[in-house]
Amino acid sequence: MEERLADRLQQIKKLLHAEQLKLTPQREATLRVLLENQEAHLSAEEVFMLVKHKAPDIGLATVYRTLELLVDLRIIEKLNFGDGVARYEFRERDQPHHHHHLICLDCGKVSEIEDLLGDLERSIETRHRFRIVDHRVSFLGYCRECQEKTKTEGTALPSVAKDR
Amino acid sequence: MEERLADRLQQIKKLLHAEQLKLTPQREATLRVLLENQEAHLSAEEVFMLVKHKAPDIGLATVYRTLELLVDLRIIEKLNFGDGVARYEFRERDQPHHHHHLICLDCGKVSEIEDLLGDLERSIETRHRFRIVDHRVSFLGYCRECQEKTKTEGTALPSVAKDR
DNA sequence: ATAGATGCAAAGCGTTTGCAGGCCT
DNA sequence: AGGCCTGCAAACGCTTTGCATCTAT
Numbered sequence: 001m002e003e004r005l006a007d008r009l010q011q012i013k014k015l016l017h018a019e020q021l022k023l024t025p026q027r028e029a030t031l032r033v034l035l036e037n038q039e040a041h042l043s044a045e046e047v048f049m050l051v052k053h054k055a056p057d058i059g060l061a062t063v064y065r066t067l068e069l070l071v072d073l074r075i076i077e078k079l080n081f082g083d084g085v086a087r088y089e090f091r092e093r094d095q096p097h098h099h100h101h102l103i104c105l106d107c108g109k110v111s112e113i114e115d116l117l118g119d120l121e122r123s124i125e126t127r128h129r130f131r132i133v134d135h136r137v138s139f140l141g142y143c144r145e146c147q148e149k150t151k152t153e154g155t156a157l158p159s160v161a162k163d164r
Numbered sequence: 165m166e167e168r169l170a171d172r173l174q175q176i177k178k179l180l181h182a183e184q185l186k187l188t189p190q191r192e193a194t195l196r197v198l199l200e201n202q203e204a205h206l207s208a209e210e211v212f213m214l215v216k217h218k219a220p221d222i223g224l225a226t227v228y229r230t231l232e233l234l235v236d237l238r239i240i241e242k243l244n245f246g247d248g249v250a251r252y253e254f255r256e257r258d259q260p261h262h263h264h265h266l267i268c269l270d271c272g273k274v275s276e277i278e279d280l281l282g283d284l285e286r287s288i289e290t291r292h293r294f295r296i297v298d299h300r301v302s303f304l305g306y307c308r309e310c311q312e313k314t315k316t317e318g319t320a321l322p323s324v325a326k327d328r
Numbered sequence: 329a330t331a332g333a334t335g336c337a338a339a340g341c342g343t344t345t346g347c348a349g350g351c352c353t
Numbered sequence: 354a355g356g357c358c359t360g361c362a363a364a365c366g367c368t369t370t371g372c373a374t375c376t377a378t
Contacts, residue, residue: 059335080246132305141296223360
């Protein structure tokens with residue numbers, strides 16, 4: 001896993017250079033944090049705090065600018081789980097469609113499942129003459145652990161989760 | 165259509181009264197705007213501007229409070245298209261799952277298609293032991309009109325749309 | 329010298345909240 | 354009186370931007 005990280009950084013360095021952009025220490029630190037927390041769906045603020053450990057002098061604005069840059073370069077993806085903060089994750093290589101998210105309304109955990117919409121998209125494209133280039137899919141519900149927790153607590157039907 | 169609107173308002177009045185809440189002129193004006201623009205996916209600011217015509221003295225905070233109230237009562241639904249503003253639309257009666265949205269990356273138009281995820285959800289529920297209570301699905305792409313516009317302009321492949 | 333990149337602080341934007349009244353039994 | 358409701362303005366939280374400075378060609 002160690003060399004894969006270094007490899008990926010080299011690839012990205014080339015991508016940046018192709019656009020006359022630099023892989024500065026701040027950008028590298030930000031990328032390392034993102035690479036080391038692939039499944040974490042970090043917010044900008046969370047990335048910032050983690051990067052501070054590696055590069056204490058970095059500013060929040062730089063993190064925001066770096067994240068925006070990486071989104072534009074399609075290296076990472078900006079996610080929106082409706083909780084008022086943008087979250088970021090690495091894009092799969094050359095994969096236009098990301099996976100789907102299962103969002104637990106109780107504990108807030110977000111897990112991922114593979115993309116299941118291929119056939120559906122094709123039928124939508126023909127029926128609505130709408131050319132689909134991407135989709136955003138989230139399923140809201142209760143994860144296994146929270147279902148069991150609720151059972152043992154003997155609580156009745158879980159109330160509707162608040163928006164924030 | 166006229167009487168259906170009045171009917172719906174009476175229903176909602178009862179719902180409010182059941183919670184010791186009142187259907188004030190401001191709330192009624194807000195509801196009328198929402199009822200008269202069912203497919204429009206209005207933002208709070210847009211609702212506010214439309215309500216101002218009917219009730220010029222209303223404050224933005226009241227609109228926000230009314231919208232929040234209606235969301236809590238499950239009369240309307242808060243939508244998030246990732247453009248940085250919350251949008252609102254009426255809930256279908258007793259229908260837990262809303263429809264899906266086709267979002268055009270060129271002109272920004274949002275159209276609706278019926279819910280197509282029933283089977284998919286059941287298979288996810290068993291395979292991941294995740295109890296699904298709702299989902300959010302948006303397809304991003306190019307609508308029929310924008311596809312044709314692009315063709316006649318002779319422009320090459322449309323560039324990736326900016327996030328905002 | 330030139331162009332990109334940075335940190336800081338200030339501004340921006342949508343949304344929420346505190347508060348002093350207002351309305352309606 | 355009491356509760357709900359309102360408008361206004363201020364506050365809020367996340368994000369963006371202006372600017373002077375720095376770095377590496």
